[in-house]
Amino acid sequence: MRIHEHDSGESAAPERGREFGRLWAGRIGAAVAAYRGHYKELGIPEETSEGIARASYAALASWHPPLGAELESIAEGAGIAVAELSLLNSRTEILAAAPRPGEGECSTVVRPPAAGRPAVAFQTWDWHARLVPDAALWRYTPAPGRWVKTFTEPGMLAKIGINSAGLAVNFNILHHRADSAGGGVPVHAIARRVLDEAATVEEAVAVARSAPVSSSSAITVVATGSGRAEAASLEITPDGVAAIGVRPDGWLVRTNHLLDPGLARGELPSPASTTRARYGHLDGVLAGAGSPPGDLPGLARWLCGAAGADAPICVREDLTQPEAARWRTMLTVRLDPAGGTIEYWAGNPAEAAAAARAHRF
Structure with a gap:
């Protein structure tokens, strides 16, 4: 890509x-x-x-x-x-109108800043390579004195990004039994409006809850510039929106299954999904000793853990599957909302670690 x-x-x-x-x-x-x-x-x-x-x-x-x-x-x-x-x-x-749900995409790890400790906002973007040979990092000004930087596909309003208010936005797909072909507000447009307008978790939640949707996704936000360092993963479904807060250890892990107990009762599982394997891997890494490095190559290596290139967060295409069922990690990204920078590598975390460098936008 x-x-x-x-x-x-x-x-x-x-x-x-x-x-x-x-x-x-x-x-x-x-x-x-x-x-x-x-x-x-x-x-x-x-x-x-x-x-x-x-x-x-x-x-x-x-x-x-x-x-x-x-x-x-x-x-x-x-x-x-x-x-x-x-x-x-x-x-x-x-x-959401497909006869059966897909594998799912993306792994996210965030932690709000605290006591001199910088924020962490890391994500992989897993998708179909043939659909996105080219992608954009787009900076624009939604209002005077405010800017947004977002990674997105050609012609799409937004996806993953940061804004000048110190807010980071990560994006993961979910599947719920209430999903339908009803044609609700696009979840990518919700991410765009959060980037355009929100500075706090509360404001992001208000945007998400105002949108009538027909499909499910998680928008995970980290706020660093509002005077309140905080993070939450907003599980957006046609049955409602739940805000998942950070764990007692300060971390928040998001893959592609629902974490809110009420919404999880309506989860539409995919037998092929690796969501729990990826979540379990990240949970295990975070339970270990040590602090996360502050650069993308180091953070990617740290999150791969002892598994290295075999870590489940490094998704690779299964060439035995039809093209529509082939997924791979196309982007590894670290968002720095306080510093106003997106650090990225077009590839999986192991490849980002091996490169020992990253692009900055």
Whole structure:
């Protein structure tokens, strides 16, 4: 995966979106075609994916008109209909219509700062390589005096990132029995609005609870600049939103299963999922002695633990599976919300550790 850095400077809506769409027009068109094929391979009829995309866009425009307009401006710049662009931004909502849930994606570890100890916000991003040959790190200003930096796919509003208020956002998919083809507000748009508006966990929770959704995801936030150092993982489902706080040891681990006891009763398990193996591995590493290094290569090596490159957080494609069922870790990232930096490596944690360096944005 090639990662391209883009800074929109002080450009405001709608020109910010048009510029981003123009810049990424070819890659956005390729992504729409790739996702159309992916949905079909998963057994989602084209009329279903298109219907969900239209409904999710309508839900977004009703929930938060400025983000609906942002999607329109990106589509205009890319020269495509907003309904096509919604096939990307509503991808989690469309995947909820698949006959069976996928493996799940991403492993996250966070810890808020305390007593001179810096915050930790680490994540892997596991996905299908053929769908995202190119990705973006995008800096933009949602309002005067405020900036956001986000890792995202071409044409998508946001995913993982930080803002100038000292907030970090991590993103993991979940599966709940209440998920449906109803076309609710895209969970990626919720992450975008949290980045645009929130400075505290309380504000992030308020954004999440205001959105009517049809699919489930966890948005894990670390707040460092609001005068209250805190972290929580927001389990967002059609049955409600639960905020999972840090453990007694100060850490919060998030993979792809529900942690809230009430919501977990409605969990839709996937037999192929490695979510508990990844969670158990990270739990074991954190239970050991030592402090986490403050750089991405060192932190990645530390979280791989004694398993090294065989750690379950280093997801590799199973070439015996059809392409739609092949996952791999495409990104390893450390968010530094206090320092305003995203440190990243296009690869799994073992590869990031072996590189002994990282890119900074």
